[in-house]
Amino acid sequence: MADQPDYSHIIKSLQHKFDEIDQDTDDHLLGLLYSKPITYWDYIQTDALLSLQKQRTVLPDEMVFIAYHQINELIFKMILWEISQVAEKESINAEFFEGKIMRISRYFNMLTTSFNIMREGMEVEQYMKFRYTLTPASGFQSAQYRFIEFASTELINLIDYRFRKDIDRKTPYTHAFEHLYWQAAGKDHKTGKKSILLLNFEDRYKDEFLRFMEAYNTKNLWTRFKELPKKDREDKDLVKAMRHYDYTVNVTWVMAHYNAAKHYIESGIGDGEATGGSDWKKYMHPKYQRRIFFPDLWSEDELKNWGNNI
Numbered sequence: 001m002a003d004q005p006d007y008s009h010i011i012k013s014l015q016h017k018f019d020e021i022d023q024d025t026d027d028h029l030l031g032l033l034y035s036k037p038i039t040y041w042d043y044i045q046t047d048a049l050l051s052l053q054k055q056r057t058v059l060p061d062e063m064v065f066i067a068y069h070q071i072n073e074l075i076f077k078m079i080l081w082e083i084s085q086v087a088e089k090e091s092i093n094a095e096f097f098e099g100k101i102m103r104i105s106r107y108f109n110m111l112t113t114s115f116n117i118m119r120e121g122m123e124v125e126q127y128m129k130f131r132y133t134l135t136p137a138s139g140f141q142s143a144q145y146r147f148i149e150f151a152s153t154e155l156i157n158l159i160d161y162r163f164r165k166d167i168d169r170k171t172p173y174t175h176a177f178e179h180l181y182w183q184a185a186g187k188d189h190k191t192g193k194k195s196i197l198l199l200n201f202e203d204r205y206k207d208e209f210l211r212f213m214e215a216y217n218t219k220n221l222w223t224r225f226k227e228l229p230k231k232d233r234e235d236k237d238l239v240k241a242m243r244h245y246d247y248t249v250n251v252t253w254v255m256a257h258y259n260a261a262k263h264y265i266e267s268g269i270g271d272g273e274a275t276g277g278s279d280w281k282k283y284m285h286p287k288y289q290r291r292i293f294f295p296d297l298w299s300e301d302e303l304k305n306w307g308n309n310i
């Protein structure tokens with residue numbers, strides 16, 4: 001018995017843990033005795049995950065389209081997870097900030113470099129058929145993508161350039177919402193009438209968006225960066241990481257997405273219209289959208305030429 005391991009310190013810690021929450025340590029130890037060993041598939045929920053790819057057509061490449069969108073949504077979730085840690089942390093320094101921005105950037109790099117799965121990974125003829133079953137839906141209706149935007153910058157940087165001078169921090173959120181840059185994709189620019197793409201999106205998410213916009217008004221990445229002490233704001237690695245993130249999300253990813261859209265929509269098959277019905281060629285290009293999360297980190301020249309040199 002002499003070489004029997006001594007578990008007394010672990011038992012003591014467990015007893016302490018369960019005493020704190022008025023729980024019987026015996027019951028929990030017995031639970032341990034009878035519990036099943038964990039397996040990979042139970043932990044990762046493989047069966048549930050792999051049951052979520054439901055095709056609407058018999059065309060095999062529709063599977064690529066569904067699965068890749070789902071992968072994007074999972075990565076969006078991980079990005080929001082990292083942003084929320086910056087948003088919630090009480091005292092923050094350049095090193096912590098940079099570490100999180102680099103994690104987020106790696107996720108966006110992955111989404112950008114893998115976008116050719118959309119451009120090259122599906123037969124044009126198949127895409128041009130199964131997309132008919134998707135109208136009037138569009139990736140435009142990805143709520144997590146919008147959450148990432150709200151969580152990354154101040155609202156003013158997401159407002160359509162034409163309306164920025166009339167909007168400030170006192171503007172009600174409902175009014176600012178109507179002037180977000182992406183409203184342009186779903187509104188008839190002459191009559192202001194909203195498309196079904198936009199109406200469906202707002203029905204489902206508008207309330208959540210308004211709550212999120214308000215919550216992140218004071219803790220988005222850009223506001224948190226501006227609160228840092230001067231020496232951290234001037235930290236070269238942090239500034240480089242912030243610029244990289246801004247450029248990857250708002251130029252590189254946008255261009256990869258635009259080129260994939262062009263590849264199919266302008267393939268010569270079909271009517272050249274997007275499933276969501278936007279004036280897509282104009283709307284999707286970074287030089288028109290000019291979405292910039294961290295404007296003070298770019299020179300005047302860089303701002304002027306945003307999305308022009310690609």
Ligand code: HEM
Binds near residue numbers: 069137182185262
């Ligand atoms: C062949 C693949 C794709 C094509 C042809 C395509 C096409 C389009 C088009 C034309 C729009 C403009 C709105 C509309 O009228 O529909 C759009 C918006 C959008 N799509 Fe895609 N898309 C593709 C893949 C993806 C993927 C994989 C994602 C990832 C979730 C995605 C996310 C988005 C988002 C977030 C928007 C809104 C962008 C913004 O407001 O600036 N798309 N897409």
